[in-house]
Every structure is written in C-alpha cells, then in structure tokens.
Amino acid sequence: MMANPDGIFERPIIGFNNSWPLPTIEVNRGDRVQLFLTNGLADATTSLHFHGLFQKGSNNMDGPVGVTQCPISPGETMLYDFVVDQVGTYWYHSHSGSQYSDGLRGLFIVHDTKYESNYQFDKELTWSISDWYHDSSTELIKQQLTRYNPTGAEPVPQNALFNDSRNVTVPVEKDTTYLIRIANIGIMVSQYVYIQGHDFEIIEIDGVYTKPQKANMVYLTVGQRVSILVKTQSNPTTNFNILNIIDKSMLDTVPDDLQLYGVNTLSYDASFKSLSVPKWIDNQDKFEPFDDFLLEPFYSKPLLPEPDHRIDLTLYMKNLGDGINYAFFNNHTYVAPRVPTLLTALSAPEHLKNNGQIYGSNTNSFVLQKDDIIEIVLNNEDDNKHPMHLHGHQFQVVARSEDFDEPVHYDPRNVTLPENPAIRDTVYVEGNGYVVLRFKADNPGIWFFHCHLDFHLEQGLAVTLVEAPSDINIRLSKNEIDICHIAGVPVEGNAAGNMDFLDLAGEPVQPNPLPDGFTSKGYFALTICTLVALYGLSTIYSYGMKDVTNTEKEKILNEKIVVKNLILSFEKQSSPEYQNLLKDLKKLDNLFDQL
Numbered sequence: 001m002m003a004n005p006d007g008i009f010e011r012p013i014i015g016f017n018n019s020w021p022l023p024t025i026e027v028n029r030g031d032r033v034q035l036f037l038t039n040g041l042a043d044a045t046t047s048l049h050f051h052g053l054f055q056k057g058s059n060n061m062d063g064p065v066g067v068t069q070c071p072i073s074p075g076e077t078m079l080y081d082f083v084v085d086q087v088g089t090y091w092y093h094s095h096s097g098s099q100y101s102d103g104l105r106g107l108f109i110v111h112d113t114k115y116e117s118n119y120q121f122d123k124e125l126t127w128s129i130s131d132w133y134h135d136s137s138t139e140l141i142k143q144q145l146t147r148y149n150p151t152g153a154e155p156v157p158q159n160a161l162f163n164d165s166r167n168v169t170v171p172v173e174k175d176t177t178y179l180i181r182i183a184n185i186g187i188m189v190s191q192y193v194y195i196q197g198h199d200f201e202i203i204e205i206d207g208v209y210t211k212p213q214k215a216n217m218v219y220l221t222v223g224q225r226v227s228i229l230v231k232t233q234s235n236p237t238t239n240f241n242i243l244n245i246i247d248k249s250m251l252d253t254v255p256d257d258l259q260l261y262g263v264n265t266l267s268y269d270a271s272f273k274s275l276s277v278p279k280w281i282d283n284q285d286k287f288e289p290f291d292d293f294l295l296e297p298f299y300s301k302p303l304l305p306e307p308d309h310r311i312d313l314t315l316y317m318k319n320l321g322d323g324i325n326y327a328f329f330n331n332h333t334y335v336a337p338r339v340p341t342l343l344t345a346l347s348a349p350e351h352l353k354n355n356g357q358i359y360g361s362n363t364n365s366f367v368l369q370k371d372d373i374i375e376i377v378l379n380n381e382d383d384n385k386h387p388m389h390l391h392g393h394q395f396q397v398v399a400r401s402e403d404f405d406e407p408v409h410y411d412p413r414n415v416t417l418p419e420n421p422a423i424r425d426t427v428y429v430e431g432n433g434y435v436v437l438r439f440k441a442d443n444p445g446i447w448f449f450h451c452h453l454d455f456h457l458e459q460g461l462a463v464t465l466v467e468a469p470s471d472i473n474i475r476l477s478k479n480e481i482d483i484c485h486i487a488g489v490p491v492e493g494n495a496a497g498n499m500d501f502l503d504l505a506g507e508p509v510q511p512n513p514l515p516d517g518f519t520s521k522g523y524f525a526l527t528i529c530t531l532v533a534l535y536g537l538s539t540i541y542s543y544g545m546k547d548v549t550n551t552e553k554e555k556i557l558n559e560k561i562v563v564k565n566l567i568l569s570f571e572k573q574s575s576p577e578y579q580n581l582l583k584d585l586k587k588l589d590n591l592f593d594q595l
C-alpha cells in the first residue's frame, strides 16, 4: 500500500490488514500473545521480532531470519505464539534485512499495575520517533553496499517522523500528569526529544522502570525506549513545541534541504499560539540530554559479580576484495549461515551442541554455559556511534566511555563500576570508545547481539550468542518447519547444512580480503584511477585520491591487481569491456616490465 507520512513524498510501505501506521499492541504481564503474520508481499520474505522480549522458552518466536527462524515466503503465514513475563515499553519490527524501514514496525506495551503504581500519573501517551526515507529498504541497501561507496557512508534520511507523521498536535489537559512512552523506531539516526516549557522525570528505559530522574531532554538511539512523567501547567497561555531532533553527528553529509528536527505541538487550547522554536536548536554541541548511564532501576539490582566468561569484541569497518565496506567484530563480518543457528543447535548431536565450530566460522558464534555471568567488552575502533542491541536479555551497562579521536580500549584498572548499574537492552557505544555489559546466561537460546543501525547490521555487525544449547527445550511446530521447506532452507544440519556436523564445506563465508597493503580508500582511488586512466570515465567519486603516494612501479602493480579483480568480477566474458580489460592487463604487464 502507499503512504505519505512526511507529507512530501508518497511511497509504498508495508502495512497490516491494509492499514498503516501499524497498531500499538498493548498487553498485560502474563498474557499469551498469538499473532498470525501472513506475508502479503509479492516479492519479499519477512519475519517479526519483538524487541526487548526475553522469549523465555520460546526462542523460536524471536524473529531474526537466519538466527532463530527461516524467512516467511510470500503467501505463507507464521504463528508467533508466546507468553509475556515483562513490563514496560517495547516494539516489534521485521527482522528480515532492513525491511522495517518500509514501515513494518510498531509499539508493544506491557502493563502491570504493580509497577505502574509506583508512580503518580493520570494519563498515558505513546510517542514514536523515527527517521524516514523515500527510497525502499532494498534500494537503500543497494546504495550502502556497493564498491562505489567505499567509505560505507550511510544513506541520509529525508525526514524525522513523530508518531509516523509530522507537525503532530498532541492535545493535553492542564494540571495533569502524563506518562509518555517514547520509542525510537528508526533504522539509522538517534534523536533528541525536548518539550518546551516542561521539565520531566525519566522513569523507564527499555522495559526497566527506574528511580525518577529530572531531565529536560532525552536522547534515544534507534531501538531505545524511554518513559517520562510530564506534569502539565496550571495556567497555560500558549501551546508548546515538542521537538524531535536528528543527531546530525551521525550523518555523513547534511543536505541543505534536510529539516533536522520535527516541530509538534503540546496543545492546551487549539486557539493558543505556540512559542517560537528556540534559537539554540541549531547548536547541537550545546545540547545536554540526560546521561542514561546514570539511570538506576527502580528495584535496583547490585552489580553482577566478576564474569565467568568475558567476550572481547573489537569493532571496525573495512573493505573486502569486492570493494564493499563491511563491519567487523574481531576478524569477522557476520554472514548468515545456511541453516538458522537455532535449528543447528536443535538438530546437533548432544556431544557437539557445545562445540562452537558447528555454528559456522562466519557467524561470530560464542557458546555460553548455563547461568554463567557473561561480560561483553566492546571496543569500538570506528569513529561512529553504534546502538548495540542484545536479544533475549536485559544487560547491566557497567562501563561506557565518552568518544575519542583515536581508539581507546577498556581498561578495568582505570574505571570504577557503578554499584547499581543501568539495565536495558539497547545501548550505544561512542566513536572510538567502549562499552561493557554484564548479564547472566539464564535464558537458554540463540540470541543475536548486533548494531541496530540497520545499515551496519547489513554490513555484518553482529555476533551470535549460543546460550546453554543443551538446555533449549523447543520443538519446532509443523508451521515453522513448513515455512523452512517452502523457503528452501534446511531444518537441520550445521551452518553449512551438512549432517556431518564437523564438516563445514560449503558454509557461507565473507568475501576475500583486499590484496595485501591496500587501504580501502587507496583501493577505491586506484580503481578510479584505473577506470579514469583506462576508460576515460571522469565523473565518478573522488574519495581518497590524495591517499595514493606509491611509486610508479607500485602504482602499476596495484592497478594490475585491480584490473585482475575487475576481470574476475565479469560474468560475460564475451563482452567488449571484458576483452578491453584483458588488453589493458597486457599493457600494464608490459609497462611494469619496462620499469
């Protein structure tokens, strides 16, 4: 169906039952949810993830394709069936590629008066914020994952939405306290939220109610939720602006026509005027959003003890031999296995379930033992911020650095850990900084830990936690098995789909690396030099040209490698371009010999 949420551009979006925006699903703690998802798309597979829900005992309902389930083919229906034993603000979204940017996302709220009665409020509101693109998710990924985007620059959104719209009026009554649940359901940029003339109290992050903290601005990465209590004024004479502001530091370029903020109205009276938008709004360096590292849970839980198992992850971006910019943890960019990892765990013989090898060499799999205290130390060697999300758990955020110009790794000797750390399911790590998380491995299952900035996930920024695989007590339903069969995905075997679980022949792996000594920018510059030199093309990007300071001989050697790569990438050997490349390679050979 079509929709025009930003009022500028009508585009195809993915709705439910011929309707969009998607409904907010509200349930009570303890409810059993059954959601029949029929894929009505003509040409794409799908799935649904309930972000933040533990799915205890129902790992197969978690949703990420390739991790816990097979893709749902067009025309097929999958039943999502699970019991909710949590409280607070969550959301649901497609976990099939970056499809949720096409609109397949909504809020999911779990009520429990035991928790909510800890706070005084009269009414409840929900606000979603998100970035919005005019291109479809498939188009965006094409723009992101190409050798013509060697620096991995993320597509820039066209707008910032508020409740899937813009210029929204929120009618309020005076002298009333509102509990407002805010969720960033975008795919890329974090946003600041500010309500003119109204300070508030933060009382929840990511499904964890907190001790109230006074604030006037919150910052939400994609995937994060915050609840605030706002007391309206007693004698208002104007309306006030609610501003949702894109964090422009996350944009590679800021196009002139991009409106960096949305202006919505907290409306006391339709006849009132609004205040003007404050001048400081353009000065993001001066913003002081509440530091959510400091939010203590309402029912505080002491810092988990020293870990039994520490996972060290070093995050960086790098180009591989196909010229595309990928995201890495340690030395691997995530490549989905042939068999969803949960199905591998369920079908493996008992004595191999704890052998990490069977889950594949390119899935960044870590096997965790039941009830171990796990610590994830994530050192970010990239200068971008990354909103990291863990499925199946809420973790303690035990350390988080500021951003740095050069990478600074976590050193426990220099950091004092909080006594009652914040607990949540999505946290950002700053550029060149680190974040340290702890949780108890008390939820057997296969849980994805990944960057929620969807372009980065598509670039492979994910690891697979294989938690207590011998204790996963799940029998796949006939419905789930049928979905795999129809999608042509095996329901048993290792990451390669082999029943000899230690034989990984044929497993999906990442592309080959660039030849030795190439930097990504240099590589691209050389490709461009080659193209420009050899084909007279002069209008391609000019990234990184000045990085090339090689001697003449090295230059030619490099060009030879690039031309060889180009030759290897050609499918049609009969094409004149292919023949030209062969000639050029010969020319380069001769030149090289003469020097």
Ligand SMILES: [Cu+2]
Binding pocket: 385, 386, 387, 451, 452, 453, 456, 457, 461
């Ligand atoms: Cu990221």
